[in-house]
Amino acid sequence: MANLKDKNLISITDYSKEEYLEILKIAAEFEKNPKQEILKDKVVASIFFEPSTRTRLSFESAASMLGAKVIGFSNPAATSQSKGESLHDTIKMLSSYSDIIVMRHPREGAARYASEVASVPVINAGDGANQHPTQCMLDLYSILKTQGKLENLQITLVGDLKYGRTVHSLVQAMCNFNATFHLVSPNELKLPSSVKMHIKKANLEYHQYTDLNDVIPFSDIIYMTRIQRERFSDPLEYEKVKDSYILDAATLKGCKETMRILHPLPRVNEISVDVDKTPNAYYFEQARNGVYVRQALIAAILGIK
């Protein structure tokens, strides 16, 4: 059994396949019994240097359900950072007030740095455009739960594959499980070669498409992301492709019965509301899974599970 006590989670590559599986196993236990007072004497610092609704509340809810005290802030304007205090000093101080730090920061690399400064373990809740490993863990959990396995799946990723950090992390993680990747995006937003490199290194297959309809019949998972106007240098290009990556109930015709649609949320219009009622929609359950996965991470890193 993997021992995760005091192990920081900064990047998805920090954990091994066995360690992911351990977290998913503990998350499944919490799903059955989410309210357990096992962290009654623990303090979780939840520090968000930029706004976040889902991730912050999910972490705070996870910690509270386990009986931990949650301290922290969600608005750096109300902290000494606004007075010019360095991240170094803020983290040093918080280390002596808490047993574990959950941090989101707008700068890339801030979480890794915090983990080197802190005397308590750090969980990265997002560092700029770099990593968001707990999102990836909950994506894995959702895939496992809906498919009953992680191995040998047809994983389709749709939309902004170039900038979407959740997509990059998921590809890296799924490389451990013999996945076949189907990459659907406009040419401007293809998966970067540095991420494709992971697939090649793992000796796995990927296929690229520009038409979403091509992948519907065989996908086990369709992971949707939003295409943002600001990613296009030419607004006409955006106008041309913006509606090609919208999933609606009609598009789903002919999909596998067991296929499930995931989305890191918030969605804008890339999944029509008529999909919500289909048995394939899983994105709201996926968000709920975040609580169990974060309970598992906090408990395992604190050495309680």
Next chain:
Amino acid sequence: MTNISKEKLVVSAIENGTVIDHIPANKVLKVINILGLEAYEDEVLIGINLNSQKYGKKGIIKVRNKYFEQNDLNKIALVAPNATLIVIKNYEVIEKKCVEIPDTIEKIVKCINPNCITNQETIDTKFRVIEKNPLKIQCHYCEKTMTNIRFSE
């Protein structure tokens, strides 16, 4: 007359100090800059476009009364991967060191990502070398990979 003795005529010998040989001819001024030798107060002798049997053209720098640390050696390796450092004492060669691009590069390189935490806080940078030739490095903090190397000021 051998190449070595010709070279001695061009760039005279030093009694004590370090000779940095086999620098790519077009990187000599960069090496001077990286090592901060513009501000060095003792003699620095420079040769550019000297003939080299191995490399065709090369550069050489002789720094009187100066011995370099490992960290400086690493800095040189990034622009002059084939450079040799020759330690001279009383006109004798005491030691020859080959430089090699290390597996990690600390402090001397700046991350090109303007949003990297190392460009906001006072942090010693750290990079993992992914490929040595051509050089590709990854920031330990923001995880961005880069092929353009920018040295810290």
